[in-house]
Amino acid sequence: MAEGEKLISINIEDEMKSAYIDYSMSVIVSRALPDVRDGLKPVHRRVLYGMYELGVLSNRPYKKSARIVGEVLGKYHPHGDTSVYDTMVRMAQEWSLRYMLVDGQGNFGSVDGDSPAAMRYTEARMQKISEEMLSDIDKETVDHQLNFDDTLKEPTVLPARVPNLLINGASGIAVGMATNMPPHNLSEVVDGTVAYIDNNDIEIDELMTHIKAPDFPTGGMIYGYDGVREAFKTGRGRVMMRAKARFEEIKGAEYIIVDEIPYQVNKADLIKKTADLVNEKKIDGISLIRDESDRNGMRIVYKLKRDAIPNIVLNMLYKYTALQTSFSVNNIALVHGRPQMLNLKDMIHHYVEHRHEVVVRRTKYELRKAEERAHILEGLIIASDNIDEVIALIRASANADEARNKLIERFELSELQAKAIVEMRLRQLTGLEQDKLRAEYDELLKTIEDLKDILADESRRMQIIKDELLHVKEKYGDERRTTIEYAGGDLSIEDMIPDEKVVITISHAGYIKRTPLTEYKTQNRGGVGQKGSTTRNEDFLEHLFVGTNHQYMLFFTQNGKCFWMRVFEIPEGSKTSKGRAIQNLINIENDDKVKAFICTQDLKDEDYINSHYVIMATKKGVVKKTLLEQYSRPRVNGINAITIREGDELLEAKLTTGASQVMLALKSGKAIRFEEAKTRPMGRNASGVRGITLGSDKDEVVGMIAVNDMETNILVVSENGYGKRSSLEDYRVTNRGGKGVKTISISDKTGELVAIKNVTDLDDLMIINKSGVAIRMAVADLRVMGRATQGVRLINLKGKDTIAAVAKVKHDEDDVDDLEEVTGSLEDGTAIAKDSEE
Secondary structure, three states: OOOOOOOOOOOHHHHHHHHHHHHHHHHHHHHHOOEOOOOOOHHHHHHHHHHHHHOOOOOOOOEEHHHHHHHHHHHOOOOOHHHHHHHHHHOOOOOOOOOOOEEEEOOOOOOOOOOOOOOOOOEEEEOHHHHHHHOOHHHOOOOEEEOOOOOOEEEOOOOOOOOHHHHHOEEEEOOOOEEEEOOOOHHHHHHHHHHHHHOOOOOHHHHHHHOOOOOOOOOOEEEOOHHHHHHHHHOEEEEEEEOEEEEEEEOOEEEEEEEEOOOOOOHHHHHHHHHHHHHOOOOOOEEEEEEOOEOOEOOEEEEEOOOOOHHHHHHHHHHHOOOEEEEEEEOEEEEOOEEEEOOHHHHHHHHHHHHHHHHHHHHHHHHHHHHHHHHHHHHHHHHHHOHHHHHHHHHOOOOHHHHHHHHHHHHOOOHHHHHHHHOOOHHHHOHHHHHHHHHHHHHHHHHHHHHHHHHHOHHHHHHHHHHHHHHHHHHHOOOOOOEEEOOOOOOOOHHHOOOOEEEEEEEOOOEEEEEEHHHOOOOOOOOOOEEOOOOOOOOOEEEEEEEEOOOEEEEEEOOOEEEEEEHHHOOEOOOOOOOEEHHHOOOOOOOOOEEEEEEEOOOOOHHHHOOOEEEEEEOOOEEEEEEHHHHOOOOOOOEEOOOOOOOOOEEEEEEEOOOOEEEEEEOOOEEEEEEHHHOOEOOOOOOOEEOOOOOOOOOOEEEEEEEOOOOOEEEEEEOOOEEEEEEHHHOOOOOOOOOOEEOOOOOOOOOOEEEEEEEOOOEEEEEEEOOOEEEEEEHHHOOEEOOOOOOEEOOOOOOOOOEEEEEEEEOOHHHHOOOOOOEOOOOOOOOOOOOOOO
16 A cells, blocks of 8 residues: 555445435436426537537538537537437437427438438537527526536526427436426417416416327327326326328228327337238238338328228227327426426426526626616716817826826726726717717616616516517417327227118128118018028028117127127128128137127217116026116127026127016017016126026027017017017016917917017018028018917018028118119028117
8 A cells, every 4th residue: 555545444335325326316417307497408408508609500501410519528518429419319300309409411310210320421500499498598597507627617507488398398217217208389388388477376277278288299199188187287197199090092992091100109110010910910901011201201001901991900000009109207307406296387387487587687687787888888978078178188198097097086987987988989079979879878778777677577577488488489389290189089980981871790600791771672572582692501691780880889799798899890891792700800709609789879978878778688588687887898808798597698688778668589489578677777797587487498589679669569570481560569568587478379380480579660671581582671561460360471481491580670761762672691591680779
């Protein structure tokens, strides 16, 4: 050990603690977190100040980036050159900053994540808005501190005429904390700040009428408002962002076009990952992905397969790719050098406080300068009033010091005034110049009075802040780029889809499609119908349903699950097309089958869902009633609708208002009628109560109807083509759980009962047989008969053909005038048909 040195023992734990705390505080205060006043981290501030000092303003020529980086490194920022250059690059990227602070020339990278060119190749200068950040910095408006080697001074904060923290946001990872602040729209922020200045007690909800939500440089859409509201009120929240997508049809092929992607998403990575998901079959329905972006803007093209539904593919893209991503807001900034979580009002408050201090300090500086100038002018005016004496006095002096002293003594002037007189130019002796001196002095006195008034009147200072902000808004304000989807519900493309009536069909093998109802026309009773398409023999139609495009569909399966879909999401197909496998649309299990549909109005309407019920029936005669509200929150994997007992399966589900009468019909020709009120509402997981007692183990329920209109008729159809309608009054109201009464006389000629419907003269019937023939007829053609008769032949069956399904459709006046044959892609096999809301 050298002479004079000594070892000091230190506890390593204490040393680690103090060293780590020092490091932490250095990162928190001098590196990673922005200042609440100007929204800048030290490196950003140094880059802007370095450019200002170098004179690369927005109206001057560009300078090499390396020159600027060198200036900042050498004077203020003793770290690596990449840290400075990367900062400068980001400030010049239009997809990174909502309002760019640096005007770059050359390759500054791309939204695909391409690296910028090296700093020796690029050039930069300040943006006009950056000059507003630095305006009045030379008027002692902010504190300066010594730089790293104590040779120069740098500002601790910028005057920031622009509320940079809010408009550009910030992100950074410190030690033990991080910040992630979204950018906002300048016009909105100025309006919100002005509203705060007018009323300091303004509520955040009112501020949100001005500052609606973050506004990202890449545009896109904010999906759902809850996260925004939470972030504004607490400083933390999760904002969901979505790409802006639209549908295009080019030469018969359908495309999804993405014009704007979420903030901070790398476009090249997005496309690559999407292609991988398509190859792995995780996303179905896309045949080609192209990036057609150019200098005019972004354009990502997804070409869809022929049978794909654009809306469903888009939702899959949102679910599995970065087309939908979230921005986790964490508003932590330095307030008086300490990190603090800030809500919207806090940020505006601290910014206004900062601007107030800047205005006060600027006014004091201008007042001091004005008073100094006025003081000098007073001396010059005295000199010009006594010019001959002053000249004589100066000429008689041996040197300047003597002249100054004589002037001070003779005219009672100050040192400064005497110096100014001695240094006065001869031209100031002209009459014109003397008039100018007096005019300037008078003007200065008014200015001094005005500046003193500003310092005495806080309301005037606030008005100045407002005027400057409104000037900034007028100069740099622009339209919001990010749209807001307040509901955050399913992507609404309803405006693009006409709300027309459609026929929805599902085959035994699980193929679904929708076809416009206008393709089906009425035909007289007893007609034979026309053959639909010939498809695979092993498949046949099982369900037929009528609804409109904008309605909601609830799918009930035989195992008691419920799934949810919009009608327009079902793929459209012609009468001869096979349709699309239902497994691709809803996550139904392999051993399950869709048995019933309910078509409802808006499931987000509280009054509607709390005043309607779903009533269900199983093959073994069990019934169950549940409030519709229980089915208004869909899940991807479906929800339990009813617990099915062993050996049973769900057969029917109907929508009711709670005041209906329920009828169940058995294969053996019996039917029961009871009040819906006899069945109390149960939860989704209940299994229900007895609705009808079966005559034998072989007997089963073939249908259920819910009757609201007591004038309605009951229509029953047997498997050999016989049917009839009888009055509802023929069936007496009994208690639920009875054996029922005869509804049709069953014989070998008629065959067993296959369907029961409630009808009026305004309805049409769609009857389908196993061989795939469909016929549509008007119910008005059938007369009302007694309950126990066997009915009349509805459809002529050939050979051993039998009825497969019966569906009720609303009667359209337009169709009556045009009695055309009806065709349908209806295949052979047994079916239970589903009809529209009773």
